[in-house]
Amino acid sequence: MSEASIGPVSEWTETLESRRNWVKGWIPDEATAAQFDTDPRVKMNILIAVAEELELDNTPAWQALGIVFGDALSLVTGLPWGEITDEYGTDPCLVANAAKNAVVFPMTMLSKRAEQGQRPDRETILNLFQQAANQAQELAAQAQG
Numbered sequence: 001m002s003e004a005s006i007g008p009v010s011e012w013t014e015t016l017e018s019r020r021n022w023v024k025g026w027i028p029d030e031a032t033a034a035q036f037d038t039d040p041r042v043k044m045n046i047l048i049a050v051a052e053e054l055e056l057d058n059t060p061a062w063q064a065l066g067i068v069f070g071d072a073l074s075l076v077t078g079l080p081w082g083e084i085t086d087e088y089g090t091d092p093c094l095v096a097n098a099a100k101n102a103v104v105f106p107m108t109m110l111s112k113r114a115e116q117g118q119r120p121d122r123e124t125i126l127n128l129f130q131q132a133a134n135q136a137q138e139l140a141a142q143a144q145g
Contacts, residue, residue, distance in 0.1 A: 005086075007082060007083055007085070009083050011090050012091075012092040016067055016081070019063065019067045020064070020071070022061070022064050023046060023047070023050060023064050023067075024036060026050045027046055032046070038075070040073075040075040043071055044072050044126070044129065047065050047068050048122045048125055050065060051110070051120055051125060057114075057115075058114075059114070063107050063108065063110075065111075066110045066111055067107050069110060070104075072129070073094060073104070073106055073136060077133055079095060079140065082094070084101070091105065091107070092105075093106075094106060096140040097142075097144075099143070100142075102140070109132065110125070
């Protein structure tokens with residue numbers, strides 16, 4: 001088993017951006033679109049609205065929502081996007097501490113639930129967000145300690 005390495009986003013750049021743009025396509029008006037990139041509440045509201053419309057088996061769409069979920073989490077916690085590479089491949093993640101491989105994987109947080117037949121509704125998504133924000137802050141604090 002090889003050790004994981006963490007670096008900046010490179011392999012996933014185009015995929016992350018195209019999936020963000022797919023979610024942006026659901027934004028109903030220009031005023032909301034203008035706030036989408038900088039306001040985590042707007043991101044979460046759009047994400048929740050889109051989640052209500054998706055089929056559970058649409059994994060790429062759920063992962064697109066996971067990316068926007070991660071963007072909102074990044075805005076709230078300050079954790080940057082990165083990529084972790086190990087013997088299984090390279091995946092996007094939010095990085096709490098690269099030296100300790102302390103990361104969070106928001107892209108699949110919603111899709112894994114949908115794949116198990118659980119529809120992530122508003123309450124589930126908001127609770128998951130709070131849990132992920134707490135976990136991210138704990139990882140960052142542990143990394144400093």
